Amino acid sequence: MMDFINFHLLPGITLxxxxxxxxxxxxxTFGILRFANFAHGATMTLGAYISLTLVQATGWHPIAxxxxxxxxxGAVALAMDRAFFRPLRASQTIVLVMASFGLMLMLRSAIQxxxxxxxxxxxxxxxxxxxxxxxxxISPRHLMIVAAAAGLMLAxxxxxxxxxxxxxxxxxxxxxxxxxxxxxxxxxxxxxTWLVGAALAAAAGTxxxxxxxxxxxxxxxxxxxxxxxxxxxxIGRPYGAMAGGLVIGIAxxxxxxxxxxxxxxxxxxxxxxxxxAIMVAMLIWRPSGLFRGRSF
Amino acid sequence: MEQATGIFLYGLSLLTMGGIxxxxxxxxxxxxxxxxxxxxxxGGFFAVGAYTxxxxxxxxxxxxxxxxxxxIAVAAMAAMALSGxxxxxxxxxxxxxxADYLAIATLGIAEIFRLILxxxxxxxxxxxxxxxxPKPFESLAGPWNMVAMTLxxxxxxxxxxxxxxxxxxxxxxxxxxxxxxxxxxxxAAGKDVERFRVQAFIFGSAIMGLGGALMAHNLKFVDxxxxxxxxxxxxxxxxxxxxxxxxxxGAIVGAMLLWTIWSATEILTSRLPPDWAIRSAYIRIFLIxxxxxxxxxxxxxxxxxxxxxxxxxxxxxx
Numbered sequence: 001m002m003d004f005i006n007f008h009l010l011p012g013i014t015l016x017x018x019x020x021x022x023x024x025x026x027x028x029t030f031g032i033l034r035f036a037n038f039a040h041g042a043t044m045t046l047g048a049y050i051s052l053t054l055v056q057a058t059g060w061h062p063i064a065x066x067x068x069x070x071x072x073x074g075a076v077a078l079a080m081d082r083a084f085f086r087p088l089r090a091s092q093t094i095v096l097v098m099a100s101f102g103l104m105l106m107l108r109s110a111i112q113x114x115x116x117x118x119x120x121x122x123x124x125x126x127x128x129x130x131x132x133x134x135x136x137x138i139s140p141r142h143l144m145i146v147a148a149a150a151g152l153m154l155a156x157x158x159x160x161x162x163x164x165x166x167x168x169x170x171x172x173x174x175x176x177x178x179x180x181x182x183x184x185x186x187x188x189x190x191x192x193t194w195l196v197g198a199a200l201a202a203a204a205g206t207x208x209x210x211x212x213x214x215x216x217x218x219x220x221x222x223x224x225x226x227x228x229x230x231x232x233x234x235i236g237r238p239y240g241a242m243a244g245g246l247v248i249g250i251a252x253x254x255x256x257x258x259x260x261x262x263x264x265x266x267x268x269x270x271x272x273x274x275x276x277a278i279m280v281a282m283l284i285w286r287p288s289g290l291f292r293g294r295s296f
Numbered sequence: 297m298e299q300a301t302g303i304f305l306y307g308l309s310l311l312t313m314g315g316i317x318x319x320x321x322x323x324x325x326x327x328x329x330x331x332x333x334x335x336x337x338x339g340g341f342f343a344v345g346a347y348t349x350x351x352x353x354x355x356x357x358x359x360x361x362x363x364x365x366x367x368i369a370v371a372a373m374a375a376m377a378l379s380g381x382x383x384x385x386x387x388x389x390x391x392x393x394x395a396d397y398l399a400i401a402t403l404g405i406a407e408i409f410r411l412i413l414x415x416x417x418x419x420x421x422x423x424x425x426x427x428x429x430p431k432p433f434e435s436l437a438g439p440w441n442m443v444a445m446t447l448x449x450x451x452x453x454x455x456x457x458x459x460x461x462x463x464x465x466x467x468x469x470x471x472x473x474x475x476x477x478x479x480x481x482x483x484a485a486g487k488d489v490e491r492f493r494v495q496a497f498i499f500g501s502a503i504m505g506l507g508g509a510l511m512a513h514n515l516k517f518v519d520x521x522x523x524x525x526x527x528x529x530x531x532x533x534x535x536x537x538x539x540x541x542x543x544x545x546g547a548i549v550g551a552m553l554l555w556t557i558w559s560a561t562e563i564l565t566s567r568l569p570p571d572w573a574i575r576s577a578y579i580r581i582f583l584i585x586x587x588x589x590x591x592x593x594x595x596x597x598x599x600x601x602x603x604x605x606x607x608x609x610x611x612x613x614x
Contacts, residue, residue: 030396035396036397036400038336038399038403084589087593091596093396094332094396095592095596097395097396098537098592099588101336101399101530101533102585102586102588102589103585105582105585106581106586106589108581109578109581109585113575113578224400227400231397231400269415270415272407272408272411273411276404276407279401279404280390283393
């Protein structure tokens with residue numbers, strides 16, 4: 001039982017929190033700009049590398065440099081929108097998807113060019129888990145990631161429910177035509193969407209790097225779980241994305257628990273397939289997601 | 297003289313690889329150009345074809361499934377059949393999805409294929425891949441084996457082109473274009489949209505499987521990196537978009553052109569100092585991505601846009 005909690009449930013919650021942060025950006029872009037942004041994974045990678053560079057330059061803790069990394073990643077996302085998405089604003093959805101597909105690879109190769117391809121560590125040294133009640137092992141890293149992610153999600157909640165921009169974002173996600181008629185400045189909302197989505201992506205990438213390591217494929221590896229989380233939560237529903245992320249993260253980690261007998265239910269090599277299976281099941285049976293988001 | 301031979305041989309290998317990519321691009325054109333199905337898992341079907349061909353033709357080895365000793369032509373047909381069956385399965389699940397969802401789902405399926413190729417070591421030798429895949433005409437002397445291989449690949453491209461061109465202009469192809477351009481109208485006209493889409497997906501996947509088989513025999517080696525989204529899926533997509541989607545000639549021209557650029561830049565960059573030569577691979581991918589963006593923004597029809605009486609869907613959200 002304790003093994004289940006220590007080695008599956010707690011890591012699952014951590015991973016879920018990371019997916020959730022990534023999925024908010026995908027869900028917002030999908031809801032407001034109406035296309036699946038394949039470059040979101042590469043944005044997460046970029047955020048992780050920016051954090052890494054800041055950590056190396058200042059010697060501070062990754063969480064301390066995170067706000068700056070989030071801002072810088074957001075700035076890059078605004079530049080990418082200006083160069084690659086804005087000129088295609090009037091095109092069909094699929095052209096935007098293709099542009100994002102291309103941008104995913106441009107961004108990744110640019111990262112490989114600048115930072116090289118070797119694995120790098122964000123936090124060096126081994127951390128011992130805290131042992132509570134002789135049995136519960138809590139890794140300080142996991143605790144920190146979950147706490148910081150929860151803080152960011154509260155901030156997103158505040159943004160969406162209290163600020164003008166956030167309300168405009170929700171309105172545009174619900175009905176862009178209506179939002180436009182009511183005089184919302186769509187370009188401004190789109191910029192805010194990129195900024196928020198990319199900043200959260202930077203946080204997700206940084207947390208993933210703290211949990212594991214920094215490498216150029218890291219964002220691509222979690223792109224599908226992040227999409228799955230956004231779809232599970234219902235496209236255009238940021239709160240759904242948070243819940244979806246947790247569900248996917250926990251499901252992935254629980255899939256390798258020895259539910260029957262002593263061998264893992266699913267070989268750890270196939271963990272990545274879990275998110276995909278959940279996603280396909282959702283797309284078939286309930287395309288609007290658990291939280292009744294948009295379905296196309 | 298020696299230099300001339302070198303250039304000749306290089307030209308042959310360029311034509312062979314370009315031809316194999318043309319097969320893949322023609323398969324994608326059937327799905328995307330004809331029918332508007334966004335398959336982001338080209339690499340997956342390609343890998344299924346490549347592995348099927350490799351397993352069925354390699355000599356017995358302890359490290360992977362094999363020892364069937366089938367002739368290359370039979371293995372290539374089996375590769376097409378298996379990729380087609382996979383395509384059928386995928387299409388049954390995903391074909392109703394909106395374009396972006398289909399893209400996400402197919403990308404996921406390709407990644408699952410890759411997980412299987414990596415993890416089922418008993419069959420595929422995992423990440424180490426399968427070597428000793430026979431190359432056709434290996435017994436021929438000197439350059440003739442290469443000439444023969446090139447001719448076979450080009451002949452396959454030619455046959456596919458003729459067949460696909462006929463398909464495009466046939467009533468079947470017109471239904472496909474109608475579905476792509478205006479699905480509600482096609483539905484209203486009583487067409488079974490789902491069935492036509494499944495058909496396009498199966499045929500396109502089978503052609504990609506053939507491309508995979510040709511690649512396995514040409515390289516004499518397969519490994520899970522064959523289905524890398526960058527080189528397999530992305531390059532084929534850019535080839536089709538640059539060449540002109542919905543146009544079979546565009547698909548072939550795009551494949552040949554992009555492969556020439558891809559391959560020629562490798563020659564140029566391999567002369568750079570080692571430190572930069574490693575980095576140049578990333579510069580090349582970056583530039584291919586940039587090329588895609590430029591084409592999307594400025595020449596959305598590609599080099600050889602589709603020619604038919606019908607106008608393409610007007611721009612504007614769908």
